[in-house]
Amino acid sequence: MEKRTLVLEAIAAKEAAYVPYSGFRVGAALLSKSGRIYRGCNIENAAYTPTNCAERTAFFKAVSEGEKEFLAIAITGDTDDYVYPCGVCRQVMAEFCDPEAFRIILAKNEDAYCSFSLGELLPGGFTAEDLKKVKKETK
Secondary structure, rough: OHHHHHHHHHHHHOOOOOOOOOOOOOOEEEEEEEEEEEEEEEOOOOOOOOOEEEHHHHHHHHHHHHOOEEEEEEEOOOOOOOOOOOHHHHHHHHOOOOOOOOOOEEOOOOOOOEEEHHHOOOOOOOOOEEEEEEHHHOO
């Protein structure tokens, strides 16, 4: 799939954002290994802590429908600059994605975007392998 196609899906996803507090919409489009695209938007909450990012919304929708292998995600926001995923979203990505193969596409608009591997944006991410090491060391 072309990166631009995924970017256009992220731009469309941004339209559904619920942002009554910040006014800052973010859209994400997650490409699963099966070829299906899951859209996500940010969803704010008056208590702030329950707010959910667009990237996690897309991942949680996909996982809730049985997907657990992913190839790429496109992310766009209401700014003229690139919107990077927060640390929590990067950690969620690390749960399901190969850090070297999974691509994160950041888009200013449908024609201006850049791409990184998850490993580039989350060096040393905490994974299930790290938990296995911890369990061995504490026994």
